Amino acid sequence: MSSPLMPWPLSPELLQDLAKVMTPTGVADYAALTLLSMAAGTYLSRGILWDQPDPYHYRWYERPQLKMGGLAGANGSKETRNIAHKLDEVDKNIVVFWGSQSGTAEGFASRLAREIALRFRQGTMTADLSDYDPETISQIPQSKLAIFILSTYGEGDPSDNTAEFWDWINKAQDVSLANVRYCAFGLGNSNYKFYNRVVDIVVQGLDRRGAQSLMPVGKANDAEGSTQEDFIGWKDDLFAVFKEQLGFEEGEMQYLPTLAVQEHESLEPIDLHHGEPDTPDGSKPSAQCSPVRPVTIANARELFEASDRHCLHLDLDLSSVPEFSYKTGDHLAIWPSNPDAEVERLLQVLGLAARRDVSISIRSLDSATKVRVATPTTAAALFRYYLEIGAPVNRDNVLGLASFAPTPEAKTYLLQLGQDKAAYANFINRTHVNLGRLLQLAAPETAWPALPLSYLVETLAPIQPRYYSISSSSVIAPRKPSITAIVSTTPVPENPEELVHGITSNYLLALSENRRDATHPHGLTYHLNGPSNALQGGKVFAHLRKSKFKLPRVGSSPLIMVAAGTGLAPFRAFIAERRQLQQIGREIGEMILFFGCRRPEEDYTYRDELAELQAALGDRLRIVTAFSRQPDTPRKYVQDRITECGDAVLRLLDEGANLYICGRAGMAREVEKTVGQAMQQAKGWSDSQWNDWSRAFKKRGKWQEDVWG
Structure with missing residues (x-):
């Protein structure tokens, strides 16, 4: 041949x-x-x-801030990844490790390290767990102390920056931590099934390897809104251990800055950060997240019929961002700006209004402390784009502000408020005051010239992006992802005419109204063109984040989808994608969607669109609704409707269905309880049998949740 x-x-x-x-x-x-x-x-x-290959080709893709404040040291040398060596280098006795997804644990770590240094004069540093090789923790000498502050999110998952440490603590063999003394605090939400699982597993791993715990594990419960007070209570117990077990002497609290903020009028505008976001989820790159880029809003429309409530559908256009690509089920993050009124309030009360645009540089006074905001910048950019100035002030900071009070009356007011836990809780619940408003209440007619900008940079959290489930299919609209955002406005109990405005959702509402030459319904204004006009033409700073919340690869797999409110967003994409498969002749599995909202005529989002999809899909899609505030009708929630449709749910599960839940964590917990009761009753299972089945089902990726709060 x-x-x-x-x-x-x-x-x-x-x-x-x-x-x-x-x-x-x-x-x-x-x-x-x-x-x-x-x-x-x-x-x-x-x-x-x-x-x-150019050995320096990778530098085209490095972010400058990493060279200035990330992995490079002050002299440009590469930072050590050995935490024991780092403690010796910077002459610190205590390290506060943090694992944080939204920034709260990182903020607590910074607060704790600063207070330990001020109150006990102990050299203390914070450490991002991903900055150090986890095995080097075993080299920390017994003379030093390790503190872990760890968040749990999702289905008992560790934060992204905890991943390497998490793998090590769960898998490392023949490791002794007998010389390690530690304390631990966890952040979680009891609405989730795996409440504070991360700190529990880490503590078990530490103890199993011989580490010595100095006190019981502390836990915060966000479901009760007590995270701040839970942390303060645990911190007080920790300081008691310092005094009674470790013999630390407590001194008078005097503010010693860890950062220096200096004006530099010689800097040119081109040298400054005017408000452009740094990077998603901290200072380091993430395989899960894209870079932050200006993205055009192609379309915006209102989904609610009610005039006093707003829900937005936004279509974004990725045409100008070729490096962006998403998959159905992913998340899109929006980086907001603070409203003009709150920025002006803070500039006025600090006496900085006339110098708002003067260049300032922020540098660390301690080699172990990183600057968490962009520098050099201006006071106006700092308050507008880089710091969370709209959040309620925690009780620790109320007490800290007292030392800078411009009058004796203001100092007394803050001390009385900060020292009384019950009075503070009542005050915050009635007023929801942020920093600017609190300073005005304490000294109504007086500026606060003694309050240094360094204190605010140290104590206020950096502004964080808000994540939205993408409500479009990447198969149908690969370059035009959409999001669904409910606008958050909460009346102040003490003054119902005054509203607490959600930062990102109201920023998006202002953008949406501006597209049709209208104003925000509550009069809020923003710098919509963004820093240096980077957002001119209706753009937002955004990035994409990968998600595990995905359709099964096999289109014929049945789906059970459970949503309440804006939790409907990813299921709009799922159903539309299944419809596309059907149109090209592919077999698709049976689907049932449980959806709950208040009233059908008020907040049943995408109602007409879903009706069209249901008509097109025929017996492949069933929609079951639950309305909680329908006049003259008993309240129904999605878990109630699942009970009523239990036979259909169990049949689909037996046929290999994937089950998805999207919405608030409390709803997800009730849905899981309802499904469990139905399964146990139908199959005669015990609690342990149900738990074994659900655990295995989730491990196979057949049960997925995208929940919050």
Whole structure:
């Protein structure tokens, strides 16, 4: 049989003729052969003798802030990843490790480290768990102390920056931590099934390897709104351990800055950070997140019929951001700005209004302390784009502010408020005051010139992006993801005419209204063009985050989807994608959607669209609704409707359905309880049998949740 590259045999005569033709006969032939040989040699030596990979090519993709404040030290040298060596380098006795998804645990770590240093004069540093090799924790000497502040989110998951440490503490063999003394505090929400699972597992791993715990594990419960007070209570217990067990002497609390904020009028605008976001989820890159880029809002529309409540559907256009791509089920993060009124309030009360645009640089006074905001910048940019100035002031900070009070009356007011836990809780619940408003209440007609900007940068949390489930299918709209955002406005109990405005949702509402030349319904204004007009033309700073909340690969798999409120968003995408599969002749599985809201005529989002999809999909889609505030009708929630449709739910699960829940964590907990009761009753299972089944079901990715709060 002839070779596939030579479809017919060559005769000897033909070969002789070819040899004659191909034999060089003159100078031109030899020159041509020489050139061909040189070209071939050059091509074959590519990557060896020439066109070698640029060893510094990666620097095109590095962020400058990493060189200034991330993995590089102050002198430009690479930071050590050995935490024991780091403690020796910076001469610290205590390290506060943090694992944080939304920034709360990181903020607590910074607060704790600062207070330990001020109150007990102990050298203390914070440490992002992803900055250090976890095995080096075993080298921390017994003379030093490790503190862990760890958040739990989702289905008992560790934060992104805890992933490497999490793997190590769960899998490392033959590791002794006998010389490690530690304390631990966890952040969680009891509405989730795996409440504070991360800190529990970490503590078990530490204890199993011989580490010595100095006190019981502390836990915060966000479901009760007590996270701040839970932390303060645990911190007080920790300080008691310091005094009674470790013999630390407590001194008078005097503010000693860890940061220096200096004006530099010589800096040019091009040298400054005017408000552009740094990076998602901290200072380091993440495989889960895209870069932050300006993204155009292509379309915006109102979904609610009620005039006093707002829910937005926003379509974004990725045409100008070629590096962005998403998959159905992913999240899109919006970076907000603070409203003009709150920025002006803070500038006025601090006496900085006239110098709002003067250049300032922020540098660390301690080699172990990182600057968490962009620098150099201006006071106006700091308050508008980089710090969370709209959040309620925690009780620790109320007491801290007292030392800078401009009048004796203001100092007394703050001390009385901060020292009385019950009075403070009552005050915050009645007023929801943020920093600017609190300073005005304490000293109504007086500025606060003694309150240093460094204190605010140290104590206020950096502004965080808000994540939204993408409500479009990447198969249908690969370059136009959409999000669904309910606008948060809460009346102040003490003054119902005054509203507490959710930062990001009201920023998006202002953008939406501006598109049709209208104003925000409550008069809020923002710098919608963004820093240096980077957002001109209706853009937002955004980035994409990968999610595990995905459709099964097999389109014929049945789906059970449970949503309340804006939890409907990803299911709009799921159903639309299944419809697309059907249209190209693919077999699709049976689907049932449970959806709950207040009233059908008020907040049943995407109602007409879902009706069209249901008509097109026929018996492949069933929609079951639950309305909690329907007049003259008993309240119904999605878990009630699941009970009523229990036979259908169990049948689909037996047929291999995937179950998805999206919405508030409390709802998800009730849904799981309802499904569990139905399964136990139908199959005669015990609690342990149900728990074993659900655990295995979730491990296989058949039960997925995208929940919050």
